Every structure is written in structure tokens, then in C-alpha cells.
Amino acid sequence: MRAVGLYRTDRPSVPVSPPSAGETTDAVEIERYCERNQHQLITSYEVANTAGLSSAYSSITELFRSGRPALVVIPDASHIADDLETFVARLVELTELGGEVRCTDTERPDPLQSADELLTLKGRSAVRQRRVREAI
Numbered sequence: 581m582r583a584v585g586l587y588r589t590d591r592p593s594v595p596v597s598p599p600s601a602g603e604t605t606d607a608v609e610i611e612r613y614c615e616r617n618q619h620q621l622i623t624s625y626e627v628a629n630t631a632g633l634s635s636a637y638s639s640i641t642e643l644f645r646s647g648r649p650a651l652v653v654i655p656d657a658s659h660i661a662d663d664l665e666t667f668v669a670r671l672v673e674l675t676e677l678g679g680e681v682r683c684t685d686t687e688r689p690d691p692l693q694s695a696d697e698l699l700t701l702k703g704r705s706a707v708r709q710r711r712v713r714e715a716i
Contacts, residue, residue, distance in 0.1 A: 582650040584640055585610035585624030588633060588659045606655045609684040613653055622650065630662060637670065641677060649678030656685045657695035664699040671695075 587606035607624060614621040625636035637660070640652060652674060654660050660681070661667035671681055671691060681691045688694040 581619050582648070583614050583619040583621045583653050584643070584650050585614075585621060585653050586627070586636060586640065586659060587624070587655050588627045588629075590627075590629055591655070591658050606659075606684075609655060610653045613682075613684040619651055619653070621653075627659075633660070640679075641673065644674065644677035644679050652679055652681045654681065654683055654691070656683050656688060656698055657691055658698050660691075661695075661699065664695055664701050667691075667695045667699055 585607070587610060589606075607626065610624060611621060613619075625639065627633045627636050643650070652660070657667050661670055674681055683689050683691055683694050685694060688697060
């Protein structure tokens with residue numbers, strides 16, 4: 581399957597295995613994930629901030645709209661959105677366009693699981709959300 585990598589440099593890396601000299605851990609993990617799972621990595625987007633993320637996400641959706649859907653490989657959910665609502669909206673949109681999203685994080689490989697654990701709702705306290713989840 582064809583794959584597109586997306587990672588943010590303003591987020592902590594998810595070290596799964598040691599990176600090669602001179603390369604960022606997230607970039608290496610995306611490449612290794614694709615190699616292990618026999619995906620063809622066609623491009624990667626390195627994003628420095630939220631504005632860059634919006635631009636990279638738009639590029640990915642345009643690629644998909646042009647009839648070239650692919651797998652989107654991310655280190656974890658925080659690399660595709662800053663909050664849970666935006667993440668779910670983007671995940672749904674990518675799925676509707678024929679794409680699929682997967683995380684390189686071996687502890688949270690499912691993007692929804694990753695989002696549930698790492699992201700909060702807009703304007704909500706992460707501590708309060710954690711308490712509600714634990715109570716449930």
C-alpha cells in the first residue's frame with residue numbers, strides 16, 4: 581500500500597527504536613513502519629507548528645481528492661490534530677476520501693486509541709477529562 585508520513589517537530593518523539601545518526605526519531609519510525617509492513621512511502625511531511633500542520637493536511641487531502649488515497653502514517657494522534665474534535669473530523673474525512681490512518685507508536689497503534697489517551701476536547705481540562713474517564 582502507498583503511504584504518506586506526517587509528523588510534527590513541535591511534539592515529543594515516540595522512540596520505538598534508536599534513530600540513525602542525523603535523522604529525527606519520528607521520520608525514522610515512519611520509514612521503519614513502512615518497511616516492516618511493506619508500504620511504499622511516497623512522501624513525508626515534517627511540520628513545525630499548527631499552521632504548518634493545516635497546510636500539510638490540506639496537501640494530503642488534495643492528494644486523496646485527486647484519486648490517490650494512501651495510508652497516512654503518524655507517530656501518534658497529536659501529530660495530526662491538537663484536540664480530539666479536530667482529530668476525529670480529520671480521521672473521518674481521510675477515511676471518506678479512501679485513506680487510512682495508523683500510528684507508529686507500538687503502545688497505541690490505533691489512531692482512535694491514541695487520540696483518546698493523548699488529546700482533550702477544546703476548552704476542557706485534561707485533568708478533569710482524565711477523572712471523568714476513570715470514573716466511567
